[in-house]
Amino acid sequence: MPAVTGKLAAASIVLALFAASTSTASAQKKYDTGATDTEIKVGNIMPYSGPASAYGVIGRTEAAYFKKINEEGGINGRKINFISYDDAYSPPKTVEQARKLVESDEVLFIFNSLGTPPNSAIQKYMNSKKVPQLFVATGATKWNDPQNFPWTMGWQPNYQSETQIYAKWLLKNKPEAKIAVLFQNDDYGKDYLKGLKDGLGAKAASMIVAEESYETSEPTIDSHIVKLKATGADVFMNITTPKFAAQAIKKNAEIGWKPLHFLNNVSSSVGSVLKPAGFENAQDIVSAAYLKDTTDKQWDNDPGMKEYLAFMTKYFPEGDKMDSYTVTGYGVAQTLVQVLKQCGDDLTRENVMKQAANLKDFRTEVLLPGIKINTSPTDFAPISSLQLQRFKGEQWELFGDVISADVGG
Structure with missing residues (x-):
């Protein structure tokens, strides 16, 4: 009898240990709606x-x-x-x-x-x-x-970081620039515009000669481009989403307006913006990048x-x-x-x-x-660095150093 009792005691210890380990394992798994074991x-x-x-x-x-x-x-x-x-x-x-x-x-x-x-x-x-x-x-x-x-x-x-980087570059390399801005009339467009003005600081009022906004419901932004060209601006700040970015690049070429063209990163795709706009029309456009470009041979x-x-x-x-x-x-x-x-x-x-x-x-x-x-x-801003790039031939060419431009929320 004592031997049996010993076996039972040993078995109950094993069971107790198993139960404890199971409860520990289940305690480690914590789920909210939308997550399960599988x-x-x-x-x-x-x-x-x-x-x-x-x-x-x-x-x-x-x-x-x-x-x-x-x-x-x-x-x-x-x-x-x-x-x-x-x-x-x-x-x-x-x-x-x-x-x-x-x-x-x-x-x-x-x-x-x-x-x-x-x-x-x-x-x-x-x-x-x-x-x-x-x-x-x-x-x-x-x-x-x-x-x-x-x-x-x-x-x-963030958008303000990007246009602040453009502003810094302009103040250093083209301080007498006359800037025409085309921007989407929503929080996205206004955020970019704020970054540009903050980056230019006291010179914003004299350097920005025109601001044109457009609505996403407009079929084309051609009339805005014509108005901006008439200001005599020699720098074009293009704050547009892909469809309108391609239109702007095409229209600039069509009317022979050749300012120094800054294109926001969100529309810098070679495949869905620059190619449809025509590579010949996109030469020397400047943008900023944080991701590698598949068309770049390097x-x-x-x-x-x-x-x-x-x-x-x-x-x-x-x-x-x-x-x-x-x-x-x-x-x-x-x-x-x-x-x-x-x-x-x-x-x-x-x-x-x-x-x-x-x-x-x-x-x-x-x-x-x-x-x-x-x-x-x-700090909820995962990526806060960019590098300037210029469009040459059929691809972007990076230039300058990686620039960090943290802007708080």
């Missing part, structure tokens, strides 16, 4: 149609990248269920789609939704629901405001670029490798994967934001050398 539901909103549809390829690239991740076993054993909807760049539609994603689809968070007006329309809703609005696809400065909007974070360099033997091209060939063969928006989609998707890896088995919305605000010198290999992603609980 799945992470990620919401996304893109303008697959409408005036900003050139950006839709970003969402398609992300879908392809998550397919790759899922085929390779997912993240910590979980597959990404990527649910992406079209809002046609219309804020009321964005609100509708965000509600659908959060309340019907029950996603863990919304990732990389595109556009300043669309994201502005859902920012308060997302923060009141305490659902991450993560790595929004817009460079508006206001996404870096963790104190007031702790559930919203940007990804790309990256031909770059391991990161080779990885990106191999991904495109296998998972998104119908995508345009020359389109910088596919590079953008790839880079931001890789950043999200890093955040989710850091989350481990704690897939709560709070921990997703905590990990997104804890990126240290992270690099997706499509970033330019010298540019790293860093965030903290008080």
Whole structure:
């Protein structure tokens, strides 16, 4: 009998240890709506149609990248269920789609939704629901405001940083410039304009000779270009989204206006802007970059670029490798994967934001050398450096140093 009792005691100890280890394992796994042992539901909103549809390829690239991740076993054993909807760049539609994603689809968070007006329309809703609005696809400065909007974070360099860099360059190299500005009449356009004025400082009033705004509902911006040419400006600050950027480049050539042309980074894609506008019309345009350009021969033997091209060939063969928006989609998707890896088995919305605000010198290999992603609980601006580039032949040529231009939220 004593031997049996001993065996029973040993068995009960084993069972107790097993139960303890099981409860520890389950205690380590923490989920909010949208996450399980097998799945992470990620919401996304893109303008697959409408005036900003050139950006839709970003969402398609992300879908392809998550397919790759899922085929390779997912993240910590979980597959990404990527649910992406079209809002046609219309804020009321964005609100509708965000509600659908959060309340019907029950996603863990919304990732990389595109556009300043669309994201502005859902920012308060997302923060009141305490659902991450993560790595929004817009460079508006206001996404870096963790104190007031702790559930919203940007990804790309902010617009004010970019035009401040242009302003610094002009003050140094062309201090007597007469600047004509064309800008989209919304938060995105006004943010860029503010950066330019702040960068020029006291000289803004004398250097900016004309400001023309346009609405995204306008079929063409040709009349605005004609008006700006009439001012005699020798610098053109082109703050437009892809469709209108291509129109502006074409119209400048058509009417023989040849100012020093600065084109905002959001419309610097060779594939979807400069090629349609005509390479011959785009010569010597200046822009700023933070990502590698597939058309730049210096990256031909770059391991990161080779990885990106191999991904495109296998998972998104119908995508345009020359389109910088596919590079953008790839880079931001890789950043999200890093955040989710850091989350481990704690897939709560709070921990997703905590990990997104804890990126240290992270690099997706499509970033330019010298540019790293860093965030903290008080800094929601992952990328804050850019390098100037000039369009030559059929590609951008980088010049100068990588410039950091932090602008607070």
